[in-house]
Amino acid sequence: MIKIDTPKDVDFIISKLEEAGYEAYAVGGCVRDSILGRNPADWDITTSAMPNEVKKLFKATIDTGIQHGTVTVMLNHVGYEVTTYRIDGEYTDHRRPDQVSFTRNLSEDLKRRDFTINAMAYNNSKGLVDLYGGAEDLRNKIIRCVGDPDERFDEDALRIMRAVRFAAQLGFSIDEATRKAVKSHVKDLKNVSVERIETELTKLLLSDNPEEIEELYDLGISSVILPEFDRCMVTEQNTPYHKFDVGHHIREVLKNVPATKVFRYAALFHDIGKPEVRTTDENGVDHFKGHNEVSKNMAEKILRRLKMDNATIQDVCKIVYWHDYGISGDIRKNTLRKALNKMGPEYFDAYIIIRKADMLGQSDYKEKEKKQLLEEIIRMHDEIILSQDALSLKDLKIGGQDLIELGVKKGPVMGEILKALLERVMDDPELNEREKLVNLVKNEYARELLEDN
Numbered sequence: 005m006i007k008i009d010t011p012k013d014v015d016f017i018i019s020k021l022e023e024a025g026y027e028a029y030a031v032g033g034c035v036r037d038s039i040l041g042r043n044p045a046d047w048d049i050t051t052s053a054m055p056n057e058v059k060k061l062f063k064a065t066i067d068t069g070i071q072h073g074t075v076t077v078m079l080n081h082v083g084y085e086v087t088t089y090r091i092d093g094e095y096t097d098h099r100r101p102d103q104v105s106f107t108r109n110l111s112e113d114l115k116r117r118d119f120t121i122n123a124m125a126y127n128n129s130k131g132l133v134d135l136y137g138g139a140e141d142l143r144n145k146i147i148r149c150v151g152d153p154d155e156r157f158d159e160d161a162l163r164i165m166r167a168v169r170f171a172a173q174l175g176f177s178i179d180e181a182t183r184k185a186v187k188s189h190v191k192d193l194k195n196v197s198v199e200r201i202e203t204e205l206t207k208l209l210l211s212d213n214p215e216e217i218e219e220l221y222d223l224g225i226s227s228v229i230l231p232e233f234d235r236c237m238v239t240e241q242n243t244p245y246h247k248f249d250v251g252h253h254i255r256e257v258l259k260n261v262p263a264t265k266v267f268r269y270a271a272l273f274h275d276i277g278k279p280e281v282r283t284t285d286e287n288g289v290d291h292f293k294g295h296n297e298v299s300k301n302m303a304e305k306i307l308r309r310l311k312m313d314n315a316t317i318q319d320v321c322k323i324v325y326w327h328d329y330g331i332s333g334d335i336r337k338n339t340l341r342k343a344l345n346k347m348g349p350e351y352f353d354a355y356i357i358i359r360k361a362d363m364l365g366q367s368d369y370k371e372k373e374k375k376q377l378l379e380e381i382i383r384m385h386d387e388i389i390l391s392q393d394a395l396s397l398k399d400l401k402i403g404g405q406d407l408i409e410l411g412v413k414k415g416p417v418m419g420e421i422l423k424a425l426l427e428r429v430m431d432d433p434e435l436n437e438r439e440k441l442v443n444l445v446k447n448e449y450a451r452e453l454l455e456d457n
Contacts, residue, residue, distance in 0.1 A: 006132045006139065008038040013079045014047045017086065018127050020061055026053040027110060028086075029125035029133065036121045039142055040174070049077075049086045050125060052108045058086050072104055089113035092159070111135055115150055118163045119170065123150045145176040153185035161192035164225060165204035172208045172216035183223065190224045201229050202310040209268035214258040217272065221251065232302060233272075235279040242290040247367040250278045256365030261357060265316055270323040270358055273303035300325040322351050327358045330381050331374075337384050341430040344388070344395050352385055393433045397422050400429065402441040410445055421449050 010018075010030055021028035028051040034044035051058065055075050059065045064078035073088035088106045090113055107113065110125060110133065117123040120138040132139065136150050147167050149156040157163055164186050171178050178186070193201070208216060217233070220226040226233045237251030246253060254275055261267040277298030283291050300321045307317045326347050344352060356378070363374055394400055402425065404418055412418050425444060429436045435444070 006039060006126075008035065008126050008132075010038075010126070010128065011047060013082065013084065014049065015128065016079065017049055017062075017077055017084055021051050021053055021058070021086075022127075022129065024053070024057075024061055026051055026057070027089075027108075028053070029110070029127045029130070031114075031125045032117070032122050035124045035126045035132075036138070036142065038126075039124075039139065047084060049084060050089060050110070050113055051086055052089055052110070053086075054088055054106060058088070073106055090116070092116045117150050118156055118160070118166060120148050120150055121170070145174070146179050147171050147174075147176050147182060148179040149182050149185065153182045154188065157185050157189040157192070161189060162196050162200050162204065164189060164193060164223075165196075165201065165208075165229075168216060168219045168223065168225065169204050169208045169211070171219065172211040172213045175213055178219075186223045186225070190228050193225065193228045198309065198311050202312065205229070205310070206265060206268075209258070209272065210263050210265065212263075214263075214268055214271075215255045217258060218251070218255055230306070232276050232306060236276060239279040239282060240290065241278075241292075242284065242288060244289075244369040245366055248365065250275050253365045257358075257361045260361035260364045266319045266323070267354070267357065269303075269307070269312075269316070269320045270327070270354075271361060273299055273306065273320065274324050274327045274358060274362065275299060276306070276324075277302050296325050296328055319354075322348070323354050323358050326351065326355050327362060329355060330359075330377060333373075333377055335377070335381055335384070337388060338431045340381065340384050341388060341393055341395055341433075342427075344385070345426070345430065349389070349395055356382065391433065394426060394429045394436050397426055399436070400426060400441065401436050401438045402445075406438070406442065407445065410442065412445075421445060424449060 008030070014030055018028040018030070028049055030047055031050040032048050034047045037044040053061075055067075055070045055073055058075045058077070062077045066076040066078065066083065068074050068076040068083075068085065069087075073090050075086050076083040077086050078084075089108060089110055090104045091107050092104055114123045114125065114133070114135055120136040120141045122138070123136050124138040125133040137148075141148050147170050149163075167178055167182060167186060170176065208214065208220075218237075220230065221234060221237045233251065233254075236254060237249065239250040241249060241253065248256065254272060257271045257274065258268060261271045275292075275295060277300075278292045278295045280298050280302075281292050281295045283293070285291065303324050304317055304321050307320060326343075329343060329347075347355065359378060363371070363378070388395075392399075400422065402422075404414070404422070407418050407421060408414070412421060425441055428444065429441075435441065
């Protein structure tokens with residue numbers, strides 16, 4: 005017999021409802037995660053009590069979704085959603101029921117849920133209520149729809165994304181009947197808001213198995229929500245530096261970056277532009293010149309399409325643009341300083357992370373040389389930082405007020421002089437002394453630039 009350790013507040017709510025003559029159970033994801041030994045993010049409760057009956061039993065409640073039967077009960081500054089057993093009406097938009105009706109029958113409520121592993125209920129008095137084999141599917145690591153999968157996906161197309169997301173999060177497989185139904189209903193994803201799509205895609209990417217992104221392609225899902233990825237899955241990389249096509253290379257890189265939103269999306273999009281720029285030389289070798297910039301531009305477009313926040317877009321695009329810096333091997337301290345100036349020194353650690361992950365997804369051709377080059381870049385970077393070399397205008401030992409004292413008026417010319425001085429200092433850090441910079445302005449810039457004033 006399965007025993008679940010439910011929180012005291014959850015026990016209190018369930019007991020209070022039972023004492024009043026109603027049924028009540030913890031339900032859904034909290035039951036699933038508890039059986040798996042995971043810590044549930046929240047605890048949802050389902051009950052035979054009507055919303056107004058729930059409100060009468062508890063002092064502090066919030067009508068969070070009362071039209072759909074949900075009342076939030078507040079206990080010890082924590083909210084617990086208590087939802088009346090319900091029957092969903094027709095789903096004409098493939099997303100939400102046109103209407104819901106309440107019922108006193110638990111089985112009616114459970115059979116409307118998406119997957120068997122999410123259709124289990126539990127309380128201490130009755131134990132586990134598992135009408136659809138959810139516990140067995142947990143043991144077998146299977147994602148399977150409750151009842152007819154065609155009906156479940158026809159009701160709510162978002163369940164298509166949820167199936168893949170749960171498989172990635174739990175390390176499960178999707179059963180064949182459910183897979184077949186997914187393929188039949190992917191077109192209905194166009195009825196789902198991009199915000200919902202982004203939420204599920206992000207959860208998939210942040211899971212322990214981000215390589216399950218390939219399932220989106222295999223099931224036809226990405227053809228609707230991310231067609232750019234489909235092109236990557238059929239774009240070969242006929243070059244000794246690679247052993248995978250673009251899409252499978254992306255899959256490998258995803259596995260080797262930290263599980264953060266920025267890094268996982270940067271990994272997803274770092275080569276997304278390769279199909280756009282691919283050329284093949286007379287020897288049959290593929291080249292992808294400029295793919296970093298094209299990928300950056302495509303990443304920004306896709307992320308805006310997904311309505312991602314601006315901060316994430318900025319960080320992802322920066323990492324995508326710089327991910328393959330240094331592959332030519334022609335790196336010196338002065339060029340590295342200038343790269344850090346454009347990149348932003350704060351992104352260097354992110355560059356190293358994506359660069360290492362990128363290399364792990366490549367072939368072992370010249371692997372030793374690539375590692376040595378990256379180590380040399382890191383060494384030069386560390387020396388630059390230790391020496392406090394100037395990497396931006398704020399690091400110059402001369403500023404706008406100094407130029408004003410030299411007769412330079414505020415305006416574009418002042419900015420041009422400071423930029424020119426920074427370029428000189430990044431080439432030769434020893435020039436970054438006030439006296440030397442003043443002399444540079446007097447001797448090399450004053451005559452031609454001050455005349456413009």
